[in-house]
Amino acid sequence: MATLQNNGCWRVLLLAAVLCALAGGSRAQTANTCLDCHGVLDPPLRVTPEQFSQDIHAQKGLTCASCHGGDPTKADMDAMSKAAGFRGKIERGQIPGLCARCHSDGNFMRKYNPGLRTDQFSQYQTSVHGKLFAKGDRKVAVCIDCHGVHDLRPATDTRSKIYALNIAQTCARCHADAAYMKPYGIPTDQFAKYNISVHHEAMTAGGDLSAPTCTTCHGNHGAAPPGVDSVRNVCSNCHVFQAQMYDKSSHKNVFQAAGLPGCVVCHSNHGITRPTDAKLGTGPEGVCMQCHSPGDDCDRARLGILAGLTKLDESIKSADRLLAVAESSGMEVSEARLQQDQARDSLTKARVTIHSFQPQLIEQDIEAGLKITAKDLQAGKDALAERDYRRKGLGVTVVFILMTLVGLYFYIRQLEGSSSKGRA
Amino acid sequence: MQLLKHCREWIDERFGWAKLTEPLRHKTVPIHKLSYWYFLGGITLFLFGVQVCTGVLLLLYYRPSANEAFESVQYIMTRVHFGWLVRSIHSWAANLMILTAFLHMFSVLFLRAYRKPRELTWVSGMILLFLVLGFGFSGYLLPWNTLAFFATKVGTEITGQVPLVGHTLLVLLRGGEEVTGATLSRFFGIHVAVLPGLTALLILLHLALVQRFGMSLPPGVEAKWKVDPTVVREMKFVPNFLLREVMAWYIALGVLGTLAALLPWELGTKADPFGAAPAGIRPEWYFMFMFQTLKLIPSKILHIDGELLGIGAFGLAGAIWVLLPFLEGRREKRGGTLIRGAGIFALCYIVAMTIYGYLAK
Amino acid sequence: MAIEDSQPRRTARRRLVEILLGGGVFASVVSFLYPVLKYLAPPPVPDLGQDEVVAAKVGDLKPNGSKVFRFGSRPALLLLTPEGEYHAVSAVCTHLGCTVQYRNDLHAVWCACHNGTYGLDGRNVSGPPPRPLEKFQVNIRSNEIIVSRQRGA
Numbered sequence: 001m002a003t004l005q006n007n008g009c010w011r012v013l014l015l016a017a018v019l020c021a022l023a024g025g026s027r028a029q030t031a032n033t034c035l036d037c038h039g040v041l042d043p044p045l046r047v048t049p050e051q052f053s054q055d056i057h058a059q060k061g062l063t064c065a066s067c068h069g070g071d072p073t074k075a076d077m078d079a080m081s082k083a084a085g086f087r088g089k090i091e092r093g094q095i096p097g098l099c100a101r102c103h104s105d106g107n108f109m110r111k112y113n114p115g116l117r118t119d120q121f122s123q124y125q126t127s128v129h130g131k132l133f134a135k136g137d138r139k140v141a142v143c144i145d146c147h148g149v150h151d152l153r154p155a156t157d158t159r160s161k162i163y164a165l166n167i168a169q170t171c172a173r174c175h176a177d178a179a180y181m182k183p184y185g186i187p188t189d190q191f192a193k194y195n196i197s198v199h200h201e202a203m204t205a206g207g208d209l210s211a212p213t214c215t216t217c218h219g220n221h222g223a224a225p226p227g228v229d230s231v232r233n234v235c236s237n238c239h240v241f242q243a244q245m246y247d248k249s250s251h252k253n254v255f256q257a258a259g260l261p262g263c264v265v266c267h268s269n270h271g272i273t274r275p276t277d278a279k280l281g282t283g284p285e286g287v288c289m290q291c292h293s294p295g296d297d298c299d300r301a302r303l304g305i306l307a308g309l310t311k312l313d314e315s316i317k318s319a320d321r322l323l324a325v326a327e328s329s330g331m332e333v334s335e336a337r338l339q340q341d342q343a344r345d346s347l348t349k350a351r352v353t354i355h356s357f358q359p360q361l362i363e364q365d366i367e368a369g370l371k372i373t374a375k376d377l378q379a380g381k382d383a384l385a386e387r388d389y390r391r392k393g394l395g396v397t398v399v400f401i402l403m404t405l406v407g408l409y410f411y412i413r414q415l416e417g418s419s420s421k422g423r424a
Numbered sequence: 425m426q427l428l429k430h431c432r433e434w435i436d437e438r439f440g441w442a443k444l445t446e447p448l449r450h451k452t453v454p455i456h457k458l459s460y461w462y463f464l465g466g467i468t469l470f471l472f473g474v475q476v477c478t479g480v481l482l483l484l485y486y487r488p489s490a491n492e493a494f495e496s497v498q499y500i501m502t503r504v505h506f507g508w509l510v511r512s513i514h515s516w517a518a519n520l521m522i523l524t525a526f527l528h529m530f531s532v533l534f535l536r537a538y539r540k541p542r543e544l545t546w547v548s549g550m551i552l553l554f555l556v557l558g559f560g561f562s563g564y565l566l567p568w569n570t571l572a573f574f575a576t577k578v579g580t581e582i583t584g585q586v587p588l589v590g591h592t593l594l595v596l597l598r599g600g601e602e603v604t605g606a607t608l609s610r611f612f613g614i615h616v617a618v619l620p621g622l623t624a625l626l627i628l629l630h631l632a633l634v635q636r637f638g639m640s641l642p643p644g645v646e647a648k649w650k651v652d653p654t655v656v657r658e659m660k661f662v663p664n665f666l667l668r669e670v671m672a673w674y675i676a677l678g679v680l681g682t683l684a685a686l687l688p689w690e691l692g693t694k695a696d697p698f699g700a701a702p703a704g705i706r707p708e709w710y711f712m713f714m715f716q717t718l719k720l721i722p723s724k725i726l727h728i729d730g731e732l733l734g735i736g737a738f739g740l741a742g743a744i745w746v747l748l749p750f751l752e753g754r755r756e757k758r759g760g761t762l763i764r765g766a767g768i769f770a771l772c773y774i775v776a777m778t779i780y781g782y783l784a785k
Numbered sequence: 786m787a788i789e790d791s792q793p794r795r796t797a798r799r800r801l802v803e804i805l806l807g808g809g810v811f812a813s814v815v816s817f818l819y820p821v822l823k824y825l826a827p828p829p830v831p832d833l834g835q836d837e838v839v840a841a842k843v844g845d846l847k848p849n850g851s852k853v854f855r856f857g858s859r860p861a862l863l864l865l866t867p868e869g870e871y872h873a874v875s876a877v878c879t880h881l882g883c884t885v886q887y888r889n890d891l892h893a894v895w896c897a898c899h900n901g902t903y904g905l906d907g908r909n910v911s912g913p914p915p916r917p918l919e920k921f922q923v924n925i926r927s928n929e930i931i932v933s934r935q936r937g938a
Contacts, residue, residue, distance in 0.1 A: 010765045093780065210913060238913065240900045330512075330688035332502030338855050345884055349897065390508075394685035400812040401678040407806030414802055481824055485832065506820035596910070654829065691929045 006330040029081045032072045033079050034064040047150045060112055067098060095142045096121060096133065123221035130222075139180070146170050146220075162220075164209040168194055171214045191212075193271030201274075212238070231269075239263075245356035277313070280306040280354075301359050306357075308366040313346050315373040316340065322380035329387045336379035343372040451661035456645045458535060460664075463636070463672050464528035469627065470673045471521035474680070476515040477557075479616065486566070488612035490605030493568035494694040497562065501691055510686035520680070521709045525556050526774075533748070533767045536760060537640035543749035544634040548626055550746045555623045560710060562615040568608060569692030574705045576611075577603045582718065585731050586739075642761065643760070668775060693725035706781065714738055716784070740769075837933040840873065843925060851887030860884050861921065862894065863932060866905065873921040873932045874907040882916040894918065899914060 032052075039048045052058050057066070064073045068404070069085035080086045092100055100121035103109050109118050120143075125128040129140040144152075146162055153160035161170045172191035174180055181188050194200055202211035217234050218225060226234045232252075234245030239345070246252055255262055261269070266279065266287040278285040280302055292298045320340060323333045346369030353362045434440045453462060485504055487496040500507035529549065532538055538546035565576045580603065584594035599606030641649065649656050659665055661755050717738075720728040744751065744766075753760035831839075840863045842853045851864035853876055860876040864887045874894060878885050883898035893910065894903040901912035907920040924931045 208915075210915065238899065241897075272824040302768065328690075329506050330501060330691075334502075334858065335855065338858075338860060341860070342884060345897075348883070390685055394681055395811065397681055397816040398678055400816050401674055401681075401811055402809075403805060404809030404813050405671055405674055407802060407809045408667060408674070410798075411806050412667050412671075414799065415667070416659075481821065499832045503830055503832070505823035505826060505828060507821055509823060509825055653884070677813075677817075 024392070032063045033075050034070070034072055035074070036070075038064075051151045054153060056152055056154050092138050092142060093133075093136075095144055096124060096130075103362050120221045123219070127219070127221065127223045128225075137184075141174065145174075164213060167213045167215055179281045190270045193268075197270065197272045198274045199272060228259055228261045229256065231264050235263045241352050242355040246354060249355065249357040251357055275351075277306060277351075280309070289400060301357075304359050305354065305362050308363060309347070309350060312343075312350065312366045312369045312373070315370055315377075316343050319343070319373045319376040319380060322377060322384070326380050326383035326387070327328065329384070331383035331387055333379060333383050336376040339372055339376050339379075343369045343376065346372065449660075449662055451635070451638065452658040453639050453661055453665040454645070455659055456642070456643055457656040458642055458645070461531040461535060462639060463669060464531055466525055466669045467672055467676055468521055468524045468528055469631075470626070470669075470676060471517050471524060472623070474517045474677075475514065475521065476620070478510050478517065481510045482514060483616060488566070488608055490568060490608055490695075493566060493608060494691075497567045498691055503689075508685050508688055511592075512689045513680050515689035516680055516683045516687075519709075520676070521555055522560055525553050526710075529553055530767065530771055533638070534764065535642045536764075537642075538749040539575070539640075539752065542633070542637050542640060545630060545637065546749050547746055548630045548633065552623065552626050552630060554742075555619055555626065557710065559615065559619050559623075560708060560756075562611040562619065564708060565608060565611045566615065567692065568695050570695050570699070570702060571692055571705070573603060573695035573697065574701045575707050576607065577701075578705060578715075579711070580607075582731070582735065585729075585735055587732060587736075602697070650697060709778055709782075712781040713774045716777045716781035718740060719784075743769075837931055839929045840923075840932040841930045843928045843930060845930075846871075849889040849892075851889075853884065853886075854932070856921070861932065862887060863923070863930065864894075864905070866892070869887045871923040871925075871930060873923045874903070874905075875919040875921070877918075878914060879909065879916040879918060882913070885918070 032086055032384075035047065035049045035052060038045055040046075047064075052064075063072045064070070065079075065084070067090065069087045070080045071084040071086075072079060074081070080088070103116075104118050104121045106118045109116055124143075125134065129142075131141045133142065148161050153163075155162045155164075157163060158165070160166065168191060174186050176191040178188045199212045202208045203213065215223070219314050232246065252262075253267060267275065276285070279287050282289055288298065288302045292302070319336075323336055323340070326333050346365055350365035350369065353365050354361075432441065444745070453459070482500065485496060486508070487493060497511065500511050502508075504510075532546065546637075561579060565572045577717045580594055580597050580749065583597060584590045586593060597607070597610070597693050598604070643757060706712065714734075718731055718734045721734045723730045725733055752763060824858060838854065838856050838861075840856075840861070841852055844853055846863065846865040848865055848869060849867045851862060853860050853862055855861070856875070861873060862876040862885060863871065863873045865871055876884050876886075878896040878898065878901055880896065880899060880901050883896050884895045885894050885901075885903065887893075888895040891902070892905070894905065894907070895901070896903075896912070896914065899913050901914040902910045903914065903918050904910050907918035909915070909917050921932045922935055924933070
C-alpha cells in the first residue's frame with residue numbers, strides 16, 4: 001500500500017512537471033504573451049489572438065514587439081518594459097516612419113517577399129496626404145488608415161481594405177465625410193458619383209477587377225488628382241483608341257489652351273455614366289451644345305453624326321426583328337444572327353470614332369455596318385419567303401387530299417348506289 | 425388490276441389467303457345515330473402508324489445524348505429537307521393520338537361497349553391508353569429543351585412520392601437520383617423500343633378481340649333492333665366502312681399537314697440542368713388535370729401527406745377504370761347507370777381541371 | 786328505256802369518279818412520298834455534331850490570311866501563317882466579347898475594341914484580356930479543313 005501511494009504521488013508530480021514544461025515551451029514558440037492580456041481587455045486595447053492570426057505580419061513571424069517594442073516572452077506587465085524598448089501606443093506622426101523602417105529597406109524586404117515594392121514611403125511623400133502630413137496635419141491618411149493594423153491583410157485577400165472591390169469604400173471613409181473634410185474645401189460627392197459610374201458597374205456587376213477604382217486614376221501611395229493636362233494620359237491607359245483619335249482631333253488643342261480637363265469635359269470624372277447617343281443630342285445629356293452655338297458648322301456636323309448612328313442602330317434593330325419573326329416561324333437564320341454581331345461591332349466602332357470629331361471617318365464605319373445589316377435583312381426576307389413556299393406546298397397537298405376525299409365520297413355513293421339500284 | 429389479281433391468286437395458293445380473310449369479308453358494322461363514334465378507334469390506330477413512320481424518319485437524324493439531342497433536333501428542323509414537316513407532324517400527331525385515345529375510351533364507356541363478352545377488349549384498351557401516355561411522357565423529354573427537362577423533373581418527382589416503391593421507381597426512371605443524360609438515354613430506349621414493342625403486341629390482341637366479338641351495339645339500339653328486326657341496318661366492313669375510314673384518315677392527314685405548316689412545333693432553348701426552373705412550369709395538357717389536382721390538395725389531410733393522398737386517389741381511380749366491366753355486377757341497369765355517372769364525372773373533372781390548370785397563374 | 790339512257794351517263798360519271806379518286810390518291814401519295822424521299826437524302830451541310838465544323842476548303846485561305854467562321858453558335862477564327870500552318874481559336878475576346886481579327890502585319894490575333902493582343906495559340910499577350918482564347922484543333926480531311934474542340938488532356 002505504501003509503495004502504491006508513493007508511486008501515485010510521483011506520477012502526479014511528473015505529470016505537473018511535464019505540463020509546465022509544455023506550457024512554458026509553447027509560450028517560447030509563439031513568444032507573444034501580449035495577447036494573453038490584450039486578448040481579453042476592452043477596446044481600444046483589445047487585440048485578440050484570432051484577429052492577430054489574420055495579420056500578414058504575424059503570419060510571417062513578427063510579434064507585437066516588432067512594432068511596439070517590449071519583451072514578448074515575459075508574462076504580465078514585465079513584457080511592457082521600457083528597458084526592452086517598449087513604446088506603448090505608436091503616436092500617429094510616427095506611423096509612416098515606423099512602417100518605412102522595414103518597407104523601404106530593400107535588403108530587409110527581400111528576405112520576406114522579393115517581389116514587393118519598397119518605394120511606398122517615397123511615393124507617399126509626393127502625395128497630397130504625404131505633403132500635408134509633412135506640414136503637421138494629422139487628419140490625413142497614414143499607412144494604417146488604408147491597410148489596417150493588427151489584422152492587416154494583403155491586397156489579394158477579399159477581406160482586405162485595399163482589395164480592388166473595397167478600395168472606394170476605404171477612401172470614402174474620409175472623403176465622403178463632409179464634416180471631416182470641411183477644412184480642406186474639396187467636394188465629398190466622389191464616392192456617391194463613382195457608385196453610379198460604369199466603372200463601378202464593370203467591377204461589381206461585370207466582375208472585372210481590372211476596372212478603374214480610386215487608386216487607378218489617382219495612384220495609391222502617391223495619391224493626388226491628375227492634373228488638367230494629364231487626364232487624357234490617365235484615361236488613355238485603357239481607352240487607347242479614343243485617346244489616339246482625340247489627339248488628332250480639333251478638340252485637343254482647344255481644350256488644352258482653355259485649361260479644360262480633356263475627357264472630363266464631356267464624360268465627367270467620378271460619375272462616368274454609360275454614354276449613349278443622347279450625348280450628341282440637345283437634351284439634358286447633350287454635351288456638344290454646352291460650347292457650340294446652334295446652327296453653326298459644328299452643330300450641323302453633330303446632327304449628321306447623330307443621324308448616321310441612329311440610322312445604323314435602327315437598321316440593326318429592324319433586321320433583328322425580321323430575323324426573330326423568321327425564327328419563330330421555324331426558319332434557320334443562325335448565320336445572319338452571327339453577322340448581326342459584326343454589325344453591332346461596327347456601331348461600337350463608329351461611336352469610338354466620334355472622338356476624332358471628323359464626320360467622314362464616322363460615316364465610313366456606319367456604311368460598313370449598314371452593308372452588313374442590309375445583307376441580314378435580306379436573309380430574313382429569304383427565310384420568310386421559304387416559309388411562304390412551304391405554305392404554298394401545303395396548299396397544293398391539301399388540294400390533292402380534297403380531290404381524294406371527293407373521289408372517295410362519290411365512289412362510296414357509287415358502290416352503295418348501284419347495289420340499292422340493283423335491288424330496286 | 426390483272427396484276428393485282430395474279431398476286432392475290434399466287435398468295436392464296438400458298439397461304440390460303442382467301443380463307444384467312446374470310447371473316448373480315450363477312451364483318452359488318454351496324455349503322456345507327458351513334459355510328460360515327462366507331463371511327464375513333466381506327467383514327468387512333470392510323471395516328472399510331474403516322475407516329476411509327478415519322479418516328480423512324482426522326483431516328484435517322486436524332487442523337488440521344490444530353491450533349492447533342494437539342495442540336496440534332498435543331499438540325500432536323502432547320503437543315504434536313506422537310507425535317508420541319510416530319511418533326512412537327514410527329515409532335516402534333518402525338519397530341520392528337522392521345523386526344524383520340526381518350527375520346528375512344530369515353531365513347532366506348534358511354535356506348536357501354538365494355539360489357540360481356542368484351543371485358544378483355546376494354547382491359548387491353550386501357551393498357552394501351554397507359555402505354556400511349558407513356559409514349560407522351562417519354563417522348564416529351566427527347567428534344568432536351570428547358571420545358572421538357574423541368575416537366576420531366578417534376579413528373580418523376582411525383583412518381584417518387586408513391587409509397588414504398590416510389591424512390592426505386594424514381595431511380596429506375598431517371599437512371600440515377602437526378603434528371604441527367606442517363607435519363608435521356610433511358611427515356612429514348614423506352615420510347616423507341618420498349619413501348620413500341622409492347623404497344624404492337626397489345627394492338628394485335630386488341631384488334632383480334634374486336635374482330636372476334638364484332639362491333640358492339642349501344643343498349644338502346646340493341647333493344648330497338650331486338651323488338652323490330654326489320655329496322656336493322658348494317659354495312660359491310662370491307663369495302664364500305666373501310667373506305668369511310670380511309671376518308672377519315674385522309675382528313676386527319678390534311679389536318680396534320682396544316683398544323684405542321686401553320687403552327688410549327690417550337691424548339692425552345694437547350695436545357696441547363698443547373699439553371700433555375702422557368703416560371704410557370706407545367707406538364708403537357710394530357711397530364712394537366714392530375715398536376716392541377718395535386719397542386720390544389722392541401723399539404724396535409726388528417727395527418728396524411730396531401731400529395732400522397734392525391735397520387736393514391738389517382739392510382740385507385742386508374743385501377744377501378746381498368747376493372748370497370750367487372751364492376752357492373754349482376755344488376756346490369758343499376759351498375760350501368762353507376763358507371764355512366766362515373767364516366768360523366770371523370771370527363772367533366774378532366775376537362776374542368778385541364779382548363780383550370782391553364783387559366784391559373 | 787330509262788335504264789338504257791342513263792347507261793352512258795353512268796359510265797361517264799363512273800369514269801370521272803375513277804379519275805378523281807385515282808388521280809387524287811396518286812397525287813396525294815406523291816405529295817407524301819416526295820418530302821420523305823428528300824428527307825432521306827443527307828443535307829448539304831453535314832451534321833458533324835457540336836464539336837466539329839468544316840471551317841473552309843484547302844485553298845480558300847492565302848498564307849498570312851484568315852477567316853471568321855461559325856463554330857456552334859459563336860464565331861471562331863481560322864488563320865494560315867506565312868509558313869503554312871493552320872491555327873484555329875475562338876474569336877470571342879475574353880475581355881468584353883468583341884470579335885477578334887488576325888492582324889497580318891503583327892502576326893497576332895488582335896481585338897479592335899480595347900487593343901487586346903493574343904498570340905497565334907490564343908495566349909493573351911497584352912492589353913485588357915484576362916484569359917487566353919480557347920484553342921481548337923485543326924485537321925485536314927481530303928480538301929476540307931475540319932476544326933474541332935480539343936480532345937483529351
